[in-house]
Amino acid sequence: MRNSKWMRLLAVLLSLTMVAAACGSGDDGGDTASDADTETTTDDSSAETDTEPAEEPDEGGEEADIDDALGTLEVDEEAANCASDVELEVGEYNPGPALNTAISVGLGSGINPHNDQAPAQISYYGWVFEGMVRQDTDGTVVPWIAKCWDRNDDGSVITFFLHEGVTFHDGSPVNAEAVKANIDFIKAGEPPQVLPPVKGQMGIVSSVDVIDELTVQFTLNGPGEALLLSGLIRNSGFLVAPSALGSAGENPLGTGPYKVESINADNTQLDLVANDAYWQPQLVGAESVKIVAMNDAQARVDGLNAGQFDIVVINAPQVEEVPAFSTNTTVRVGFVVADWTGETIPALANRDVRCAMGQALNRVGIQEAFRAPAESANNQFAVGPNDYAYIDDLDVADFDLEAAKEAFAATGEAGFEFNNGHLPQGFWPVVSSAWGGALAELGITMNNEALDPPSGGEMFARLARGEYPVQIIAYNEPNALMSLIARTGEASFNPSKATPDGVLELIESAKGKSFEEGEADVAAAWKIMLEECIFIIQQTLPTFIGHGADIEGVKHVQGLPITYWPHGVRKAG
Amino acid sequence: MAKYIGSRLLATIPLVFAVLVVTFLISVAMEANGSIATQICGEGATPECVGAVEDELGLNDPIVARFFSWFGAVLSGDLGSSLLDQNTSVGELIGERIWPTISIVGFSLLIGVTLGMLFGVLAALRPGGLLDRVISVGAAGVIAAPGFLIGMLLSWAIAVELGWLDPVGYVSLGESVTGWLKSITLPSIALSLPTLAIVQRQLRSSMANALQSRYVLAARARGVSRPKLIGRHALPNALVPTVTVIGFRAAAAIGLTTAVEIVFGIRGMGEMLVSAIVNRNVTVLQGGMIIVGLVVASVNLLVDISYGFLNPKVRLDK
Numbered sequence: 001m002r003n004s005k006w007m008r009l010l011a012v013l014l015s016l017t018m019v020a021a022a023c024g025s026g027d028d029g030g031d032t033a034s035d036a037d038t039e040t041t042t043d044d045s046s047a048e049t050d051t052e053p054a055e056e057p058d059e060g061g062e063e064a065d066i067d068d069a070l071g072t073l074e075v076d077e078e079a080a081n082c083a084s085d086v087e088l089e090v091g092e093y094n095p096g097p098a099l100n101t102a103i104s105v106g107l108g109s110g111i112n113p114h115n116d117q118a119p120a121q122i123s124y125y126g127w128v129f130e131g132m133v134r135q136d137t138d139g140t141v142v143p144w145i146a147k148c149w150d151r152n153d154d155g156s157v158i159t160f161f162l163h164e165g166v167t168f169h170d171g172s173p174v175n176a177e178a179v180k181a182n183i184d185f186i187k188a189g190e191p192p193q194v195l196p197p198v199k200g201q202m203g204i205v206s207s208v209d210v211i212d213e214l215t216v217q218f219t220l221n222g223p224g225e226a227l228l229l230s231g232l233i234r235n236s237g238f239l240v241a242p243s244a245l246g247s248a249g250e251n252p253l254g255t256g257p258y259k260v261e262s263i264n265a266d267n268t269q270l271d272l273v274a275n276d277a278y279w280q281p282q283l284v285g286a287e288s289v290k291i292v293a294m295n296d297a298q299a300r301v302d303g304l305n306a307g308q309f310d311i312v313v314i315n316a317p318q319v320e321e322v323p324a325f326s327t328n329t330t331v332r333v334g335f336v337v338a339d340w341t342g343e344t345i346p347a348l349a350n351r352d353v354r355c356a357m358g359q360a361l362n363r364v365g366i367q368e369a370f371r372a373p374a375e376s377a378n379n380q381f382a383v384g385p386n387d388y389a390y391i392d393d394l395d396v397a398d399f400d401l402e403a404a405k406e407a408f409a410a411t412g413e414a415g416f417e418f419n420n421g422h423l424p425q426g427f428w429p430v431v432s433s434a435w436g437g438a439l440a441e442l443g444i445t446m447n448n449e450a451l452d453p454p455s456g457g458e459m460f461a462r463l464a465r466g467e468y469p470v471q472i473i474a475y476n477e478p479n480a481l482m483s484l485i486a487r488t489g490e491a492s493f494n495p496s497k498a499t500p501d502g503v504l505e506l507i508e509s510a511k512g513k514s515f516e517e518g519e520a521d522v523a524a525a526w527k528i529m530l531e532e533c534i535f536i537i538q539q540t541l542p543t544f545i546g547h548g549a550d551i552e553g554v555k556h557v558q559g560l561p562i563t564y565w566p567h568g569v570r571k572a573g
Numbered sequence: 574m575a576k577y578i579g580s581r582l583l584a585t586i587p588l589v590f591a592v593l594v595v596t597f598l599i600s601v602a603m604e605a606n607g608s609i610a611t612q613i614c615g616e617g618a619t620p621e622c623v624g625a626v627e628d629e630l631g632l633n634d635p636i637v638a639r640f641f642s643w644f645g646a647v648l649s650g651d652l653g654s655s656l657l658d659q660n661t662s663v664g665e666l667i668g669e670r671i672w673p674t675i676s677i678v679g680f681s682l683l684i685g686v687t688l689g690m691l692f693g694v695l696a697a698l699r700p701g702g703l704l705d706r707v708i709s710v711g712a713a714g715v716i717a718a719p720g721f722l723i724g725m726l727l728s729w730a731i732a733v734e735l736g737w738l739d740p741v742g743y744v745s746l747g748e749s750v751t752g753w754l755k756s757i758t759l760p761s762i763a764l765s766l767p768t769l770a771i772v773q774r775q776l777r778s779s780m781a782n783a784l785q786s787r788y789v790l791a792a793r794a795r796g797v798s799r800p801k802l803i804g805r806h807a808l809p810n811a812l813v814p815t816v817t818v819i820g821f822r823a824a825a826a827i828g829l830t831t832a833v834e835i836v837f838g839i840r841g842m843g844e845m846l847v848s849a850i851v852n853r854n855v856t857v858l859q860g861g862m863i864i865v866g867l868v869v870a871s872v873n874l875l876v877d878i879s880y881g882f883l884n885p886k887v888r889l890d891k
Contacts, residue, residue, distance in 0.1 A: 190622075249658075265665045265669045266661065266669060266845070267657075268840055293840075294838040296835045298836070299835070299837060302729065303739075306736060425851075454853075
């Protein structure tokens with residue numbers, strides 16, 4: 001708060017200076033309004049990527065009867081017992097006062113989870129929709145509508161056991177049939193009802209079979225428990241009432257603690273009411289919720305401090321201006337040396353060249369420029385030592401421009417030139433420009449251009465087309481394995497389709513294992529990619545939520561898609 | 574007078590047509606990379622979807638045929654659908670967004686013109702006097718400071734620190750009259766200050782000249798009272814150039830409202846147009862530009878008509 005006042009005092013002094021200047025010149029002048037916004041966090045910064053080629057629905061699987069399924073798919077009785085071991089604690093329905101919240105972007109096209117995948121917009125969805133599983137505050141995947149799940153030996157068949165008594169907002173039950181209807185709809189869906197990246201999240205699913213009322217079994221194309229769960233915590237996992245499949249934008253019927261009351265014409269204000277039939281009534285924290293899109297970060301903070309809002313998305317420097325805040329890490333930002341085999345720029349095939357380029361990236365300096373925590377500068381996918389697939393002994397050189405220049409000179413390669421496409425707003429142009437300036441010192445010319453149209457989809461589409469030899473992107477897949485798969489192996493960003501030795505084997509090994517068991521494989525594969533300087537990671541991007549001192553229960557979630565879970569968030573009194 | 578108004582009205586038609594042509598050409602330039610069809614099909618759009626949308630919208634037709642097709646639709650009031658949400662018509666969107674903007678711009682003009690004229694006359698009564706100097710320095714300062722900066726300072730001081738008004742958001746008139754007034758007061762003041770200052774300076778200058786003119790001196794010599802001298806003889810003549818300035822300021826305020834709307838978290842036309850540009854939402858941009866163009870043309874028309882009332886020579890010349 002103190003810093004903010006000083007900044008404003010500075011603004012007043014600036015105004016007075018301008019007044020003096022104007023008086024001195026005697027010139028009537030004109031308005032020099034500028035509305036440049038210098039937000040440092042990028043809640044609207046990126047998008048998901050397609051991770052697996054979409055498969056056609058398995059018609060045979062759909063028609064398989066339950067007896068056959070039980071006979072061939074072998075539900076583990078011991079695992080099935082987990083369902084009876086999990087007791088749901090049901091408390092009292094006691095919603096508190098209304099909540100007013102503000103985030104930075106509006107919904108693109110109504111609140112249809114299958115037709116939206118922008119991470120910031122997904123913040124809207126958690127209030128209304130839920131899945132069988134969800135991400136916990138530490139980023140791990142935990143059961144939600146499913147009590148638990150079981151896997152077969154190679155991880156190619158996953159069985160979910162659902163809680164009893166969960167209903168959609170239209171009163172229909174959440175059962176195995178409803179889950180199957182959702183996944184079948186996504187797999188067969190087309191734009192505008194289902195976006196291809198959302199469909200791609202379920203690309204690994206071969207068929208979904210109803211075992212009984214509350215047991216549903218996913219047969220995958222191959223081993224891939226971790227991939228399935230990663231998809232299910234995102235848009236493709238949000239369950240929509242079967243009656244609303246195909247019209248969720250106009251008829252948003254989920255299972256969440258709040259029901260949609262209205263959404264305005266341009267999708268910038270969502271009004272919700274408490275769901276009095278919610279299956280965990282104690283988690284309905286407010287009688288109503290209003291979510292508005294407000295682009296200007298300072299306006300959101302002013303609204304919070306004046307009591308107009310209870311919870312708002314804020315930027316890193318604004319944590320001192322708000323009564324309380326929570327934070328967690330979200331996406332990883334960095335550069336992909338897509339043409340690492342030198343198809344278009346032969347010098348990029350030289351590892352020493354790539355690593356010299358990486359050494360010229362001033363990670364900490366960039367974070368300081370944004371007044372973001374210096375510790376968010378990062379050179380690997382994992383956030384810290386406790387995070388999934390953290391690499392203890394990663395050998396990636398820290399920033400040292402002089403050493404980078406010497407290393408590049410030692411390669412004997414001549415300077416070269418390449419283009420990099422970035423989103424036009426927020427930190428993207430700044431990070432690109434900062435690295436470009438450093439590379440120029442090495443004799444490498446990096447031409448930065450703003451993407452048009454300026455969307456995360458365009459960013460990944462160009463990466464997939466191999467349009468840029470080196471490109472800045474956000475790694476926002478919820479786990480390190482997903483990100484690795486998305487950009488190696490058969491992924492088409494690499495013109496040569498090549499992958500460093502050992503990486504594919506490690507990925508295949510991890511796919512057949514659970515998250516925990518596959519962690520070492522994933523870390524080993526990442527280590528190869530990072531030490532080969534094919535991925536040059538720059539930062540782990542934290543998001544910040546500011547809220548009133550009287551707001552309880554804001555639990556910030558590590559990683560995407562949900563910034564914070566609305567369950568249990570309430571205003572005291 | 575009717576003939577004069579008719580001639581002005583006819584002269585406005587080419588201006589409106591030019592606005593439509595420019596709007597159409599800008600949208601053609603924006604869609605050069607196929608963004609309209611791609612936007613409608615959404616991320617991951619297939620070539621089949623893009624092709625089908627292009628055929629449906631006639632995007633591959635000759636440009637002249639497209640213009641007249643679009644022109645016909647616009648004349649019938651059909652501005653199309655938002656590219657980001659095909660379920661939302663642009664007309665519906667503008668209908669929601671235009672009222673906050675009209676409220677802010679209208680209220681800011683009321684404040685700016687009223688106080689600008691008052692201070693202009695006061696300053697002109699004794700050029701070089703203390704009051705004139707104070708007002709002139711204040712006006713220069715207001716002109717130099719960007720509207721959004723003034724808005725931020727007002728928001729912080731009056732809304733956040735003192736808690737007298739809401740710092741962000743818009744309450745519709747239908748929802749609450751007092752809420753509406755509270756929500757538009759700060760943004761309107763922020764937007765009005767440049768208008769106030771410019772109107773004051775213009776009127777001060779023309780009023781000072783008028784007060785020195787022979788007909789005013791003659792009137793004074795005839796013993797006309799000072800209030801009558803100012804109100805009936807000097808002011809009407811001094812107002813002619815001031816009205817022109819007011820017209821410019823009205824048009825400029827529509828543009829400047831963008832920054833003010835963003836600072837005060839108001840979803841108005843300006844914020845809508847910026848979002849449309851950022852998101853390449855061509856149909857919304859077209860609709861917004863047409864509405865803004867029509868408003869500016871209407872303001873020009875009103876200014877022209879007011880000349881006829883203020884100065885009979887103007888309408889007689891016509």
